Amino acid sequence: MEVTRKNYKDCLNTVYSAIEEADFLAIDGEFSGISDGPNASALTNGLDTPEERYTKLKKHSMDFLLFQFGLCTFKYDQTKSKYITKTFNFYIFPKPFNRTSPDIKFICQSSSIDFLASQGFDFNKVFCHGIPYLNQEEEAQLREQTEERRNQHANGVGTPSYISPSSSKGPAHIPEEHKDFINRVVEKVEALFANSEKTLDLEPCTGFQRKLIYQTLNWKFPKGLHVETIETEKKERYIQISKVDEEERKRREQQKLEKEQEELNDAVGFSRVIHAISKSGKLVVGHNMLLDVMHTIHQFYCPLPELLHFVMVFSFLFPLRLLDTKLMASTQPFKELITYTSLAELEKQLKESPFKPPQVETAEGFLSYNTAQEQLHEAGYDAYITGLCFISMANYLGSFLTPPKAYISARSKLIEPFFNKDHVLYVTFPKEWKTSDLYQLFSAFGKT
Amino acid sequence: MEVTRKNYKDCLNTVYSAIEEADFLAIDGEFSGISDGPNASALTNGLDTPEERYTKLKKHSMDFLLFQFGLCTFKYDQTKSKYITKTFNFYIFPKPFNRTSPDIKFICQSSSIDFLASQGFDFNKVFCHGIPYLNQEEEAQLREQTEERRNQHANGVGTPSYISPSSSKGPAHIPEEHKDFINRVVEKVEALFANSEKTLDLEPCTGFQRKLIYQTLNWKFPKGLHVETIETEKKERYIQISKVDEEERKRREQQKLEKEQEELNDAVGFSRVIHAISKSGKLVVGHNMLLDVMHTIHQFYCPLPELLHFVMVFSFLFPLRLLDTKLMASTQPFKELITYTSLAELEKQLKESPFKPPQVETAEGFLSYNTAQEQLHEAGYDAYITGLCFISMANYLGSFLTPPKAYISARSKLIEPFFNKDHVLYVTFPKEWKTSDLYQLFSAFGKT
Numbered sequence A, B: 001m002e003v004t005r006k007n008y009k010d011c012l013n014t015v016y017s018a019i020e021e022a023d024f025l026a027i028d029g030e031f032s033g034i035s036d037g038p039n040a041s042a043l044t045n046g047l048d049t050p051e052e053r054y055t056k057l058k059k060h061s062m063d064f065l066l067f068q069f070g071l072c073t074f075k076y077d078q079t080k081s082k083y084i085t086k087t088f089n090f091y092i093f094p095k096p097f098n099r100t101s102p103d104i105k106f107i108c109q110s111s112s113i114d115f116l117a118s119q120g121f122d123f124n125k126v127f128c129h130g131i132p133y134l135n136q137e138e139e140a141q142l143r144e145q146t147e148e149r150r151n152q153h154a155n156g157v158g159t160p161s162y163i164s165p166s167s168s169k170g171p172a173h174i175p176e177e178h179k180d181f182i183n184r185v186v187e188k189v190e191a192l193f194a195n196s197e198k199t200l201d202l203e204p205c206t207g208f209q210r211k212l213i214y215q216t217l218n219w220k221f222p223k224g225l226h227v228e229t230i231e232t233e234k235k236e237r238y239i240q241i242s243k244v245d246e247e248e249r250k251r252r253e254q255q256k257l258e259k260e261q262e263e264l265n266d267a268v269g270f271s272r273v274i275h276a277i278s279k280s281g282k283l284v285v286g287h288n289m290l291l292d293v294m295h296t297i298h299q300f301y302c303p304l305p306e307l308l309h310f311v312m313v314f315s316f317l318f319p320l321r322l323l324d325t326k327l328m329a330s331t332q333p334f335k336e337l338i339t340y341t342s343l344a345e346l347e348k349q350l351k352e353s354p355f356k357p358p359q360v361e362t363a364e365g366f367l368s369y370n371t372a373q374e375q376l377h378e379a380g381y382d383a384y385i386t387g388l389c390f391i392s393m394a395n396y397l398g399s400f401l402t403p404p405k406a407y408i409s410a411r412s413k414l415i416e417p418f419f420n421k422d423h424v425l426y427v428t429f430p431k432e433w434k435t436s437d438l439y440q441l442f443s444a445f446g447k448t
Helices: A008-021 A050-061 A110-118 A122-129 A135-153 A176-194 A207-220 A244-270 A271-280 A292-298 A308-317 A326-327 A342-349 A377-398 A412-416 A435-447 B006-023 B051-061 B110-118 B123-127 B136-154 B178-194 B207-220 B244-267 B271-280 B290-300 B307-317 B325-329 B345-349 B379-398 B415-417 B433-445
Strands: A024-031 A066-077 A082-089 A105-109 A199-201 A227-231 A237-243 A284-286 A322-324 A361-362 B026-033 B065-076 B082-091 B105-109 B197-201 B225-231 B237-244 B283-286 B322-324 B360-362
Touching: A008 A066, A008 A082, A008 B237, A024 A271, A024 A292, A024 A377, A050 A244, A050 A292, A050 A435, A066 A271, A066 A292, A066 B051, A105 A110, A110 B123, A122 A412, A122 B110, A122 B123, A122 B345, A135 A244, A135 B105, A176 A199, A176 A207, A176 A435, A176 B207, A199 A377, A207 A227, A207 B271, A227 A244, A244 A271, A244 B110, A284 A377, A284 B360, A308 B433, A322 A326, A322 B237, A326 A342, A326 A377, A342 A377, A342 A435, A361 B136, A377 A412, B006 B082, B006 B271, B026 B271, B026 B290, B051 B290, B065 B136, B065 B271, B065 B290, B065 B379, B105 B110, B123 B207, B123 B237, B178 B207, B178 B237, B207 B225, B225 B244, B244 B271, B271 B290, B283 B379, B322 B325
Parallel strands: A024 A284, A082 A361, A284 A322, B026 B283, B082 B360, B283 B322
Antiparallel strands: A024 A066, A066 A082, A105 B105, A199 A237, A227 A237, B026 B065, B065 B082, B197 B237, B225 B237
8 A cells, every 4th residue: 555645644544453453564664875975785794793884874874764664564364374464655755844843854865766766666756745754852842832832822821822922012013114004904804893704814915914913903803803824725824814702712722723733643644653563562574674773763763872772762662573584584594595685585585495485465455466576675565575584484483393383473482583672783682681671771861 | 848868869959959049048957955054045145245155055055956957048030029939847867877987965955845846846757767967077087988998999908898807817717616607608608609609698697707707708719709798677797699700899899889989978968958058158047046057067067166266167167148137137227126036026027017028939849838827946937937037128128229129139238237247146357357367267277
């Protein structure tokens, strides 16, 4: 399922329930580039220590944009002895929320863009219809601002949100050249009170003129009016004045708060999907997933911390289980059987003996992929075949049991040795540490 | 006319002749962003000195990409008393020429991208089908490499370009694990000599294996073979071996050189259009054009120098005339008549008295624009209406003549006071300097 800003809100519940019902999730990201320094192969040099790898990626990869996020959910159907899959292909873009919100800059690397273009990537879906997002700090700031306005209003402190803060200071000082304009507005409002119309739309005017109108009307007509700035599709702003009684005024204020709340949720946007994945505690499978995980944290949670803190933030966000299929394929008993560990090659090898092609079926209403017609480098497809690789390898482990089992669940103890729980970087915490230690450390970090 | 990588070569002669026949040209650029530092309005603060403005733009704007270039040519038709216009809308993208060419990184600014998206900008045309380009240094390097290979071959020094430089050093050292593979290739080539086939396609193999094949075949079969690496659409590389006599070998070598030359011209790509504009010496009109000119020089000529050198590079590239319609509209006698100088506002005001709407007609085979249905922020359209603004203002100057003239040519002396020849930054050289001084200085700069 393709998900953009257009259908995002309608899809959200479908996404949530797919995550909720799944046995495991597979993810993949596409980026606007890989490295703004050393070339990509030097950046992921196999000889680096995990610390070096993390530090290099943090320095040279985080200014690119994760602009397509693939999520494939796998739910095992006992009666069919098959996994039922739901694939989502999200397009992501940091569309500024309003004129004061951060104006994100990101780098594009021509070779990466050219490569995606050659694979049929649709850039218009990203740049014209990408789903916005906020990291946790941006979200907190926005919620705080909204909350403050509400409290001020509820306590009668300050002014209602639709009236400028300086509105109650008495008659506004109106510069000579605007006096005619403001007098005409006042005449129109007096006419509004005298006639049977309910609302009056003024002509579009400048921000300064709007401020003068707010100040003047609030002073001249302290009751019985609702004044609001409305933006047209052409981004022109005009003032709408309505005659209202107290009840109507409250109703409108309530409406406005609800609208604000909805806009806030819209602004958090795609981050809500990531929060749902994180909260689900489900096994998350990826292929060579360090960069995907780093971008996910950087873009939807917080700027990347130093390595030690990263491992903690990471454990906090994905408290249960994470598994890298490239790493799994390079580990016993697979290491001896698998020659190439690139995603496309791995998927091919895992269809052949001694492995068995995984039994999967696309859920109704979802687009199905055909692995014979490769759609590599579409994030949804890559997530899908990453999941297939995991299933084949997991089931292969069942052949060692007595009697052998053809299906091994994502919750099986057999899978656990392959988890990257505390060691997405192949770093393991001292065994004597407990999860509670991690949480304690993490919360200390959160305060600094 | 929309011009992308797909139709670029077919359009080039049309572009050249449109420039050649024109009375003046109008240009406009669209960028992936404006500022990676201060916000756009601070960057173009009217209070800055020209030096400050240039330095700020150089520091904060040049990492964005000029990705759409509008060119509108205006040719006056005496019999119709009308300008005939040809508009070109070029999509530009630094697609890497080959695997060793520079991998350009550029910044995108979300607010700019979002704004262009809201205007219906087609990002796929840029990223999937944009015309490549090279600056002068990159072009020179590429030409030098090609030239060197040719000379080596012509003088019998070194080896033909299709054989690896280390090929003539005697039998290659073949590592144990590749011996079987190479022996099989040699057997196949011996069979080729014995049978009636003309060519033999080997299986795709690694770069190292290809090197071993080149070395072995060159040593074992010094004559009668043409060996070439061919890349499939899937980017797999394989070796093709052909039986050839000396004449055929030379013909193939010649073909290869011609193909190289064509690829080189393709790589220079859009820069050739800029070279043609520069060489034409025609009046070039733009609206608020400093950023367009800076990006044009930076992207298609050379990294921007310090201010003094910039003025010289600039004079060198646009030796005749450059005119900024925003600047013209802010100068007497227009200053008193024109309230707003944004392009859209200016175009509207210049249709009304005391100005006259310009008489223009779209050349046959070109898409015509309707100024009533604004297509602002498409570079071709913006270039078109910039040209219209210039015509209206130029013709207005004719009303001061006795008797008044309704049409003032782009070559008229009346226009000259508005040229930005040496002062695109509103900087004027000391009057006693002559053009020859500039050229001398410039050529000195060119050597350092």
